[in-house]
Amino acid sequence: MLEVKGLSKHFGGIRAVDNCSFSAEKGRITALIGPNGAGKTTAFNCISRTMTPTAGEVWLDGERIDHLRPHRITAKGLSRTFQISRNLADMTVLENVICQSKISGWRDLFKPAMSPSEIDKAMAILDFLGITRIAHEDGSNLSYGQKKLMDLAALLMSDPKIILLDEPAGGVNPTLLEEIVGHIRALNDKGMTVLIVEHNMELIMRLSHRVVVMAQGTVIADGTPEEVQKNPAVLEAYLGGALEDAA
Ligand SMILES: Nc1ncnc2c1ncn2[C@@H]1O[C@H](COP(=O)(O)OP(=O)(O)OP(=O)(O)O)[C@@H](O)[C@H]1O
Structure with a gap:
């Protein structure tokens, strides 16, 4: 289980994340939603430690992880994707999947580029995702969606127990x-815990077991998809009524 306690990230006077507490239960799909600028990506950045939080604690399966470097957090079993796909220039999908998964600790840079066991593992992951046909394509030739799948493949190389997906x-x-x-769904069925940031409400409502709603840096609601859809504070935060449309 991932537990976020009193997490804050301030940029000067901007309280991007302000004393947020929520959890992602083991084996469940939890969504972190909220209007633009609510602080979702900043919260992800602090949890995965690509950003140093101003305050707060992050716990993974009873162990505090917020003081660890990103590659140590990955080694503990928490991996994330980024909103913008990362693609290493002039590399095939297979090379990207293996190399991206290595850019977690500087020592790994000195390992041989691709070991046979890593190639087998990467090919098995590409097969699971149904994209072996693009294994030897240049990563820069992929469609936006294929890049998202490549990112997911790279994420799975570290054998995570929880994955944080930023707008998949x-x-x-x-x-x-x-x-x-x-x-x-298939990953979750295999027991993987998922925390997902996504703007597609229809998707969130049918995929998630639980939804945490942020607005202006704080958590304003936390419950089942049905509960948050009816929550007046949530509807107010989404002034356009996007949630009602998705219902
Ligand atoms: N590096 C930064 N420096 C200053 N302000 C920042 C920085 N990163 C984010 N912010 C601000 O923090 C607030 C939260 O941004 P964040 O990107 O976390 O929101 P979000 O909920 O992920 O939004 P979106 O759904 O649009 O991606 C915004 O006001 C944003 O402008």
Whole structure:
């Protein structure tokens, strides 16, 4: 279980994340939603320690992890994707998957580029995601959606027990979106804990077991998809009524 306690990240006078507490239960899919600028990505950055929090604690399976460096957090079993796909220039998908998964600790940079066991593992992951056909494609030739799948493959190389997905469906066509949903479900069925930031409300409402809602840096609601959809504070935060439309 991932527990976030009193997490804050301030940028000068901007309280991007302000005393937030929530958890992602083991084996469940938890969504972190909220309007633009609510602080979701900043919270992800603090949890995965790509940013140093101003205050607060992050616990993973009873162990405090907020003081650890990102590669140590990955080694503890927490991995994340980024909103913008990361793609290493002039590398194939297979090379990207292996190398991206290595950019976690500087010592790894001195290991041989790709060991046979890593290639086997990466190919098995590409197979699971149904993208072995693009294994030897140049990463820069991929569609936006294929890059999202490549990122997911790189994430799985570290054998995570919890994955943080930052907008996995953003900018993806409807067919691929269903594929990505299927993969997230399949991973969750295998016991993987998922914390997901996503703007696609319809997707969030049918995929998540639990939804945490942020607005202006704070948690304003936390409950089942049905509960948060009816919550007046949530509807107020989404002034356009996007949640009602998704219901
Ligand atoms: N490095 C930074 N320096 C200053 N302000 C920042 C920085 N990163 C984020 N912010 C501000 O913090 C607030 C929260 O941003 P954040 O990106 O975490 O929100 P979000 O909920 O992920 O938004 P979106 O859904 O649009 O991606 C915003 O006001 C943003 O402008």
